Amino acid sequence: xxxxxxxxxxxxxxxxxxxxxxxxxxxxxxxxxxxxxxxxxxxxxxxxxxxxxxxxxxxxxxxxxxxxxxxxxxxxxxxxxxxxxxxxxxxxxxxxxxxxxxxxxxxxxxxxxxxxxxxxxxxxxxxxxxxxxxxxxxxxxxxxxxxxxxxxxxxxxxxxxxxxxxxxxxxxxxxxxxxxxxxxxxxxxxxxxxxxxxxxxxxxxxxxxxxxxxxxxxxxxxxxxxxxxxxxxxxxxxxxxxxxxxxxxxxxxxxxxxxxxxxxxxxxxxxxxxxxxxxxxxxxxxxxxxxxxxxxxxxxxxxx
Amino acid sequence: xxxxxxxxxxxxxxxxxxxxxxxxxxxxxxxxxxxxxxxxxxxxxxxxxxxxxxxxxxxxxxxxxxxxxxxxxxxxxxxxxxxxxxxxxxxxxxxxxxxxxxxxxxxxxxxxxxxxxxxxxxxxxxxxxxxxxxxxxxxxxxxxxxxxxxxxxxxxxxxxxxxxxxxxxxxxxxxxxxxxxxxxxxxxxxxxxxxxxxxxxxxxxxxxxxxxxxxxxxxxxxxxxxxxxxxxxxxxxxxxxxxxxxxxxxxxxxxxxxxxxxxxxxxxxxxxxxxxxxxxxxxxxxxxxxxxxxxxxxxxxxxxxxxxxxxxxxxxxxxxxxxxxxxxxxxxxxxxxxxxxxxxxxxxxxxxxxxxxxxxxxxxxxxxxxxxxxxxxxxxxxxxxxxxxxxxxxxxxxxxxxxxxxxxxxxxxxxxxxxxxxxxxxxxxxxxxxxxxxxxxxxxxxxxxxxxxxxxxxxxxxxxxxxxxxxxxxxxxxxxxxxxxxxxxxxxxxxxxxxxxxxxxxxxxxxxxxxxxxxxxxxxxxx
Numbered sequence: 057x058x059x060x061x062x063x064x065x066x067x068x069x070x071x072x073x074x075x076x077x078x079x080x081x082x083x084x085x086x087x088x089x090x091x092x093x094x095x096x097x098x099x100x101x102x103x104x105x106x107x108x109x110x111x112x113x114x115x116x117x118x119x120x121x122x123x124x125x126x127x128x129x130x131x132x133x134x135x136x137x138x139x140x141x142x143x144x145x146x147x148x149x150x151x152x153x154x155x156x157x158x159x160x161x162x163x164x165x166x167x168x169x170x171x172x173x174x175x176x177x178x179x180x181x182x183x184x185x186x187x188x189x190x191x192x193x194x195x196x197x198x199x200x201x202x203x204x205x206x207x208x209x210x211x212x213x214x215x216x217x218x219x220x221x222x223x224x225x226x227x228x229x230x231x232x233x234x235x236x237x238x239x240x241x242x243x244x245x246x247x248x249x250x251x252x253x254x255x256x257x258x259x260x261x262x263x264x265x266x267x268x269x270x271x272x273x274x275x276x277x278x279x280x281x282x283x284x285x286x287x288x289x290x291x292x293x294x295x296x297x298x299x300x301x302x303x304x305x306x307x308x309x310x311x312x313x314x315x316x317x318x319x320x321x322x323x324x325x326x327x328x329x330x331x332x333x334x335x336x337x338x339x340x341x342x343x344x345x346x347x348x349x350x351x352x353x354x355x356x357x358x359x360x
Numbered sequence: 361x362x363x364x365x366x367x368x369x370x371x372x373x374x375x376x377x378x379x380x381x382x383x384x385x386x387x388x389x390x391x392x393x394x395x396x397x398x399x400x401x402x403x404x405x406x407x408x409x410x411x412x413x414x415x416x417x418x419x420x421x422x423x424x425x426x427x428x429x430x431x432x433x434x435x436x437x438x439x440x441x442x443x444x445x446x447x448x449x450x451x452x453x454x455x456x457x458x459x460x461x462x463x464x465x466x467x468x469x470x471x472x473x474x475x476x477x478x479x480x481x482x483x484x485x486x487x488x489x490x491x492x493x494x495x496x497x498x499x500x501x502x503x504x505x506x507x508x509x510x511x512x513x514x515x516x517x518x519x520x521x522x523x524x525x526x527x528x529x530x531x532x533x534x535x536x537x538x539x540x541x542x543x544x545x546x547x548x549x550x551x552x553x554x555x556x557x558x559x560x561x562x563x564x565x566x567x568x569x570x571x572x573x574x575x576x577x578x579x580x581x582x583x584x585x586x587x588x589x590x591x592x593x594x595x596x597x598x599x600x601x602x603x604x605x606x607x608x609x610x611x612x613x614x615x616x617x618x619x620x621x622x623x624x625x626x627x628x629x630x631x632x633x634x635x636x637x638x639x640x641x642x643x644x645x646x647x648x649x650x651x652x653x654x655x656x657x658x659x660x661x662x663x664x665x666x667x668x669x670x671x672x673x674x675x676x677x678x679x680x681x682x683x684x685x686x687x688x689x690x691x692x693x694x695x696x697x698x699x700x701x702x703x704x705x706x707x708x709x710x711x712x713x714x715x716x717x718x719x720x721x722x723x724x725x726x727x728x729x730x731x732x733x734x735x736x737x738x739x740x741x742x743x744x745x746x747x748x749x750x751x752x753x754x755x756x757x758x759x760x761x762x763x764x765x766x767x768x769x770x771x772x773x774x775x776x777x778x779x780x781x782x783x784x785x786x787x788x789x790x791x792x793x794x795x796x797x798x799x800x801x802x803x804x805x806x807x808x809x810x811x812x813x814x815x816x817x818x819x820x821x822x823x824x825x826x827x828x829x830x831x832x833x834x835x836x837x838x839x840x841x842x843x844x845x846x847x848x849x850x851x852x853x854x855x856x857x858x859x860x861x862x863x864x865x866x867x868x869x870x871x872x873x874x875x876x877x878x879x880x881x882x883x884x885x886x887x
Contacts, residue, residue: 128815135815152437174816202818203413203576203588 099251125336154179165241169195189214222254269350273302322351414442417589421445424781425595426546461656467792495657497536511864519878600783623755775820804830
């Protein structure tokens with residue numbers, strides 16, 4: 057018992073030490089991560105795929121609550137930005153139409169289908185991809201199981217990376233989406249630049265939006281998501297997150313910029329109260345992007 | 361196909377399963393063991409070809425079931441709703457407009473009237489229920505008294521806070537609404553809605569949950585249909601077959617009482633004061649228990665609800681001598697509050713003269729304190745007022761048993777089954793809160809579904825927190841009514857009677873307290 061505790065302490069210490077090391081070498085580190093950006097590579101990390109494929113059983117288990125509880129505010133954010141973007145261009149003839157009626161949406165790294173199902177319920181035609189075949193199969197089963205007819209048309213594609221999807225488009229039949237989502241994905245990707253490049257190439261040029269949510273690389277996020285959530289409280293399995301993979305909004309904006317995308321808006325996502333008794337209550341907070349954050353990007357009108 | 365044939369289990373197996381249900385002490389393991397036996401492959405059930413899908417399946421087309429379907433139609437028009445009703449559809453309006461109100465009526469709070477769309481407001485559209493279809497017997501005062509207690513409780517709508525938004529409405533504590541026209545009006549709205557389907561003369565034969573609770577609920581009905589739904593709502597009454605099928609336990613206090621109810625014609629030709637009367641009766645021969653006289657939409661009629669011993673109910677229900685019953689009740693209703701029996705009974709000769717003088721003084725002092733309330737009330741014109749006189753009984757006499765029951769929670773089986781209305785709880789009718797509690801839960805349920813739909817989550821999401829809050833609020837009301845019943849049932853304990861009388865006087869005379877009580881009873885404000 058004692059040795060187990062000691063061991064876990066040592067792991068925490070090692071993890072913190074490694075992080076500090078990374079912070080010191082931040083500049084070279086980012087370069088290293090982005091160096092792999094090339095048109096043929098894939099951003100999929102095989103370790104991550106096998107890690108999350110192992111979670112296919114309990115993906116929809118309420119004990120996987122932090123992410124399920126976060127979903128409503130991610131959706132609120134997406135709807136809010138979409139409405140602002142489209143208020144001028146579209147006028148809904150049917151007031152009863154769902155908010156994403158006739159929208160084409162792409163969910164990159166769909167996992168168990170949490171986001172895909174929500175987008176589909178809100179009226180979008182959803183394409184959902186994930187490198188893990190096992191997870192996508194689980195997602196497909198779940199969508200059928202809930203019986204909701206709106207979920208029957210989700211186009212689930214397992215074992216597919218966004219780069220591979222982008223490669224299927226040709227100039228005559230461009231594969232373009234109104235909404236592309238990279239939510240809680242960047243921190244698990246081996247090559248962020250390649251992922252962002254491929255995803256941004258799938259965004260409709262004029263009105264399309266790309267959404268990103270991930271975690272910021274700050275001492276606060278380390279304390280809360282690694283030390284707190286994984287080691288002390290055990291809310292999520294240890295090793296779910298790698299703090300070194302977290303990204304600051306500025307870093308993502310910079311990467312986006314390289315691929316002709318501009319930032320529309322960025323907001324933090326914070327817990328309203330400590331998650332005691334399994335009550336995860338999230339809210340959007342425009343000022344606090346220290347831990348979880350979500351942002352929207354669009355194609356720059358005049359690429360410079 | 362194999363799943364369908366497995367669904368149609370022979371009755372003997374169903375019966376055996378129900379028996380196991382009654383022995384099972386935990387609700388949910390039963391459901392889990394059932395589904396394990398019945399359904400090995402969830403996806404097979406989900407792709408069940410012959411099944412009819414609806415987003416929400418409501419069992420029971422009474423006021424609560426219809427109100428839920430109506431609210432869902434209004435707030436989420438694209439949601440598909442299916443209603444299963446065991447009886448026939450309500451008959452359309454009788455040709456000869458019968459002016460005598462039926463005793464099957466409810467006392468509804470302003471909040472409940474709002475949920476049912478019965479209060480006219482500025483935003484009233486033609487879509488709203490026309491008020492001429494459902495008539496309100498509204499009241500703005502309530503008088504509660506006992507014979508052997510000088511204190512009278514008189515609540516008035518003036519105790520409600522001023523609300524500018526509701527200036528155009530009559531200021532009321534509540535209204536008595538007939539069941540028939542109310543259900544008929546709701547039903548007509550449901551029938552015309554494109555996303556709502558109704559099966560009449562249909563009962564649920566069996567239901568089946570998916571093994572992990574995430575999947576649809578499959579329901580087999582007596583018309584040989586198989587339904588699949590994301591949310592099954594049981595509004596199927598106090599004997600709810602679905603509650604029993606799930607093995608959900610209820611906390612229960614049986615009062616060993618019954619209620620007798622009928623409509624009376626009033627002897628005076630003038631209008632009935634818009635007051636709900638309630639007298640608590642003591643004594644075996646009079647028929648102990650509360651006796652209520654409620655106004656109706658007809659100024660010449662009132663509804664009597666008498667909660668008393670089963671022997672009394674049997675005697676008066678079976679009698680042909682309705683005049684004797686009217687005389688009996690007339691006598692009880694026309695008797696105002698009287699003095700309490702003395703707290704300390706001084707018997708001359710038993711105590712020394714000096715002490716007996718002291719006791720006499722104490723007794724007078726106590727009496728003055730107790731009567732002061734009544735005297736103060738008289739100066740505020742809130743003293744006891746005699747109810748209108750009864751002339752004759754003009755409806756069939758109905759009776760129903762009384763019990764206080766409550767389930768531990770409204771949602772079950774991974775939030776895919778919800779119990780509402782009498783299926784979840786019943787209360788003593790003395791406070792007229794039974795349907796109000798059910799409609800409150802309907803409001804919470806709809807609110808929760810609207811919220812989860814707004815962010816594209818499954819209906820089960822957020823259900824837990826909404827219904828948990830409502831359950832806590834409703835349970836405190838249920839316990840409050842139960843406690844009041846027990847307090848008023850006190851009759852032989854003289855010190856307790858004095859304490860009760862004192863408490864009633866405090867309640868009546870302390871304005872803020874009285875206003876708080878009136879608000880709690882009419883607006884669902886919980887202390």
